[in-house]
Amino acid sequence: MMGIVGFFSRSIPRRILASFGTIYLVTYLATALVVFSSARTSILESNAHTLQQLAELKYDRLDSAIETLATDVSAWSQLEVMNDLVSGDLDKRVTSTLENLKSLYRLPGDLYAFDAKGKMIAATRWPAGRVGNTLPSEWGISGSGLALLGKHRSSIENGKEIIAIESPIYGNFDRSFRMGTLVLSIPWTSVEKLLFSADTATILVDLAEPRHVLAEYPAGISGRVDVEPGQSTVGTKIDEFVVGRSTPKAGILIGWQVQSVQETRVVTSSLRRVGSELVLLGAVLAAPILILGRWLSNRVTAPVMELTRVVGEIADTDKLDARVPVSSDDELGTLARSFNRMTENLERTTAEREQFVRDLEALNLTLEAKVLARTEELEAAIEAQKRLIGDISHEIKSPLARLGVALGIVRLKTNDIAPKQFDRMELEIGNVSALASELLTLARLDVAPETVTFSDFDICSLVTRIASDAQYEAAERKSDLILKIPDREVLVRGNDELLRRAIENVVRNAFFYTTAGTPVEISVSGAAAARHAAITIRDEGPGVPEAALGHLFEPFYRVDEARARRTGGSGVGLSICQRVIQLHGGSVVASNHVPHGLIVTITLPQRPGPA
Amino acid sequence: MNKRLILLLLLTFLAPVQAAQAARLIIIANPSVVNPPTLSLKDVAAIYLLRVTIWPDGSRIVPVNREVGSTERTDFTAMVLHQDFESLAAYWNEMHFQGKLPPVVQESEPAMLAFVRSVPGAIGYISENTPAIGVTVLAHVP
Numbered sequence: 218m219m220g221i222v223g224f225f226s227r228s229i230p231r232r233i234l235a236s237f238g239t240i241y242l243v244t245y246l247a248t249a250l251v252v253f254s255s256a257r258t259s260i261l262e263s264n265a266h267t268l269q270q271l272a273e274l275k276y277d278r279l280d281s282a283i284e285t286l287a288t289d290v291s292a293w294s295q296l297e298v299m300n301d302l303v304s305g306d307l308d309k310r311v312t313s314t315l316e317n318l319k320s321l322y323r324l325p326g327d328l329y330a331f332d333a334k335g336k337m338i339a340a341t342r343w344p345a346g347r348v349g350n351t352l353p354s355e356w357g358i359s360g361s362g363l364a365l366l367g368k369h370r371s372s373i374e375n376g377k378e379i380i381a382i383e384s385p386i387y388g389n390f391d392r393s394f395r396m397g398t399l400v401l402s403i404p405w406t407s408v409e410k411l412l413f414s415a416d417t418a419t420i421l422v423d424l425a426e427p428r429h430v431l432a433e434y435p436a437g438i439s440g441r442v443d444v445e446p447g448q449s450t451v452g453t454k455i456d457e458f459v460v461g462r463s464t465p466k467a468g469i470l471i472g473w474q475v476q477s478v479q480e481t482r483v484v485t486s487s488l489r490r491v492g493s494e495l496v497l498l499g500a501v502l503a504a505p506i507l508i509l510g511r512w513l514s515n516r517v518t519a520p521v522m523e524l525t526r527v528v529g530e531i532a533d534t535d536k537l538d539a540r541v542p543v544s545s546d547d548e549l550g551t552l553a554r555s556f557n558r559m560t561e562n563l564e565r566t567t568a569e570r571e572q573f574v575r576d577l578e579a580l581n582l583t584l585e586a587k588v589l590a591r592t593e594e595l596e597a598a599i600e601a602q603k604r605l606i607g608d609i610s611h612e613i614k615s616p617l618a619r620l621g622v623a624l625g626i627v628r629l630k631t632n633d634i635a636p637k638q639f640d641r642m643e644l645e646i647g648n649v650s651a652l653a654s655e656l657l658t659l660a661r662l663d664v665a666p667e668t669v670t671f672s673d674f675d676i677c678s679l680v681t682r683i684a685s686d687a688q689y690e691a692a693e694r695k696s697d698l699i700l701k702i703p704d705r706e707v708l709v710r711g712n713d714e715l716l717r718r719a720i721e722n723v724v725r726n727a728f729f730y731t732t733a734g735t736p737v738e739i740s741v742s743g744a745a746a747a748r749h750a751a752i753t754i755r756d757e758g759p760g761v762p763e764a765a766l767g768h769l770f771e772p773f774y775r776v777d778e779a780r781a782r783r784t785g786g787s788g789v790g791l792s793i794c795q796r797v798i799q800l801h802g803g804s805v806v807a808s809n810h811v812p813h814g815l816i817v818t819i820t821l822p823q824r825p826g827p828a
Numbered sequence: 829m830n831k832r833l834i835l836l837l838l839l840t841f842l843a844p845v846q847a848a849q850a851a852r853l854i855i856i857a858n859p860s861v862v863n864p865p866t867l868s869l870k871d872v873a874a875i876y877l878l879r880v881t882i883w884p885d886g887s888r889i890v891p892v893n894r895e896v897g898s899t900e901r902t903d904f905t906a907m908v909l910h911q912d913f914e915s916l917a918a919y920w921n922e923m924h925f926q927g928k929l930p931p932v933v934q935e936s937e938p939a940m941l942a943f944v945r946s947v948p949g950a951i952g953y954i955s956e957n958t959p960a961i962g963v964t965v966l967a968h969v970p
Contacts, residue, residue: 300932304942308935390890390932394947 229521230514237510241503249495256491261459264484268461268477271417276463276475279411283365284469286324286401287382291363293318293328294384294399302332302339302386302397311339326379326402330386333395344373356400361385365469367423368405368431378405408432418478424465425472442478459484520549524556537564600664607660610653617650655789658718659772662796669800673824674713675706676750680741683721687728694733701740707750708824711801716821719794723754723805723817726790730815731758743823749803750823757814761807769807770795794819853903853953855967856941856960860887860948867967869908875951876909877919878928883949891931892943892952900937904953907969 225235293299298314306312315328319341330339335352337343344350353372366381379402388394412419413434420439421432430439442458463475520541527539537560541553624646628639661668681702688695709716727737735757743750761769761776768774773788798805803821810816855872861883867875874880876891883889894901896913905911911919920930934940937958944952945962954960956968 297932300943301934301939303946304934304939307939307942310935388890388932388947389929390947391888391949 229518233514233518234507234510237514238507241506245499245502249499253488253492253495257485257488260485260488261481264479265459265461268417268459268479270461272461272463272475272477275412275419275477276470276473279408279475280468280470282411283382286403287363287365287469289322290382290384290399290401294386295389297389299330299386299396299399300388300390302330303388305332306338315339315341324401325407326404329400329402330397331400332397338397352398356381356383371402374402379403380405380408405432409434412475420476420478422474422476423472424474431473438478442476457481520544520553524553531560537567603660603663606656607664610657610660613653614650614657617646617653621646652789655793659789659793659796662793662800666800669712669715671710671712673708673710676709676752676821677702677707677741679713679717680720680739680752683717683724684739686721687724691728694728697734697736699736699738701738703741703743705745707741707743709750709821710824711821715797716801719797720752720819722790722794723819727754727756727758727815731756748823749820752819752821753816755810755814755816757810760809760813760815763809766807766809770805852956853900853907853969854956854960854965855951855953855969856944856963857966858944858948858950859962859964861964869967869969872967873909876931878923887949890947890950892940892950893931893933894940895933895935900953900955904969
């Protein structure tokens with residue numbers, strides 16, 4: 218089931234076809250059901266009506282036959298010869314008359330004539346050995362008119378079932394003189410012969426209370442059918458049987474009712490043919506409808522299918538030159554046109570974008586080339602500048618030295634007439650010389666780091682020496698310095714002179730920027746297993762603003778210009794320090810000390826110490 | 829009614845004259861005919877031609893004939909009715925239009941006797957040789 222649903226749900230034409238089929242099936246089934254139901258009702262009603270007519274017909278035939286016989290009996294009772302009943306039919310004229318009548322009228326039963334006292338005078342059949350019979354009690358002497366004695370067993374006919382018509386006989390010389398009784402017996406089989414036919418079941422019911430069945434064919438049918446007349450005398454439809462009932466009428470058969478019965482199954486047998494014809498018709502109609510539905514669904518969905526195909530093609534191949542054929546002016550046509558327009562736009566946009574990308578790539582290449590060239594130019598310029606600075610520094614140092622010597626000579630020759638000015642001049646020459654020396658160092662580190670020689674040494678002893686130099690330089694702050702050195706060697710590989718100058722520069726700065734009494738702590742840490750050794754210089758001075766921390770190691774950067782001038786310093790010390798540490802594969806970081814002060818941490822790769 | 833009484837008295841008066849004649853037929857009646865009067869043959873003829881239909885006691889007279897062709901019927905017609913068959917046929921044709929039919933017929937002496945014996949007010953005739961058992965003899969013919 219799910220497979221069928223899946224099969225139909227995968228394609229629009231199939232779904233349309235399935236919808237067509239379903240609509241047709243539902244409509245046809247509903248119609249067929251109504252037709253079938255109507256046909257059934259109609260057949261049942263028609264049959265019920267026919268059965269009622271049949272019952273009426275049978276009743277009328279029976280009634281007519283018995284009525285005729287009754288009329289005959291009445292007429293025969295008035296024959297003049299009946300006068301002989303008085304004389305006991307001595308001349309047997311009554312007997313011969315009765316025999317003639319039986320023969321002439323082909324009577325199925327027998328005629329009996331009784332005198333006024335009930336003695337049998339004449340008969341067409343005398344009960345065997347019972348000559349001199351009297352009127353049987355079941356017949357009796359009826360009233361003054363004609364009477365039908367219903368179904369009963371006759372004692373003078375050996376208990377045979379009969380009905381009898383009884384007529385009183387009056388003398389035609391005196392209509393009030395009752396001479397006797399004339400009785401015609403009719404065998405019940407004759408009555409049944411009038412009623413029954415092989416094709417229809419028939420029931421004869423006496424409606425007089427207690428209601429009972431007089432005759433039935435086939436035997437036992439009355440037990441299966443409701444013989445009650447019900448509210449309507451028109452054929453009553455019962456589930457299993459269709460029954461038609463005669464209308465009760467006044468007459469000699471008053472109280473009798475004929476019921477014609479047919480099995481519903483038999484009545485509706487023709488419905489099976491109607492049913493199969495409906496199924497056949499449904500199948501015959503289904504073929505053209507499904508073909509038409511398939512053609513229509515294909516026709517309706519063809520543009521959509523074409524669109525789907527083209528979209529799939531575009532998605533698979535990225536070729537935007539595919540177009541959908543526009544076959545109509547309806548919504549699908551509009552969709553196809555819009556799709557084509559969209560594809561065209563997309564194609565144009567794609568082409569433009571590709572051109573743009575190509576242009577961009579070309580531009581990029583050009584730019585990269587330009588940047589490369591520029592970078593090379595820049596590097597060359599920087600190199601040249603560094604070399605220039607180095608050259609200048611070198612070139613400046615010699616004249617400065619000569620200037621210092623010359624100044625000493627002038628000072629001696631003039632007998633130190635202006636010592637202050639000479640001092641000032643010597644100081645400035647010293648500063649410029651120191652700056653030139655540092656710039657020269659920096660230039661050498663940038664331009665020719667490979668010239669620096671490396672060796673393993675104990676950083677603790679270097680730091681101890683630096684601390685001792687610092688205490689010597691600033692004897693008044695000797696007590697401010699705190700040195701924390703581990704009691705073992707911490708080996709590093711490097712140039713001890715360069716490292717000494719770098720660390721000394723930081724220590725000197727710490728003293729420069731703090732006042733007397735402010736502690737400056739130098740500590741070395743480096744566990745035996747650690748890969749790095751750290752030298753930390755911590756003061757509790759004013760520190761520097763956070764924003765300045767990142768610029769501290771830039772050449773000529775000054776946090777406080779005025780203070781720097783006062784405290785001296787060239788402005789390239791920390792730059793040289795950083796360059797030296799970097800040359801050794803380490804790093805130098807400045808951070809503020811809480812609550813105040815500056816911490817400079819120098820990290821150097823540690824050499825594994827002696828075991 | 830007065831006329832009928834006079835007729836009956838007349839019949840009673842005439843009866844002894846007829847009884848004295850040699851009789852070949854006897855007129856019989858049902859015993860119910862009480863105080864039977866002596867009837868003259870004219871009275872009998874009047875009864876058989878349906879001119880008199882009621883006995884003096886008011887009961888209905890039921891005349892009974894023998895069948896045509898019998899000796900008794902022929903004799904009775906000749907001796908009592910004094911008519912031939914043609915005139916009688918013409919008479920009954922005329923009576924038929926008045927709604928009257930000829931008397932009942934019995935085809936034998938015993939049947940005649942049995943009928944008259946059985947039917948109240950019945951009157952019939954038999955041969956004088958036949959014993960009139962169970963009936964009242966009203967007259968002899970001739």
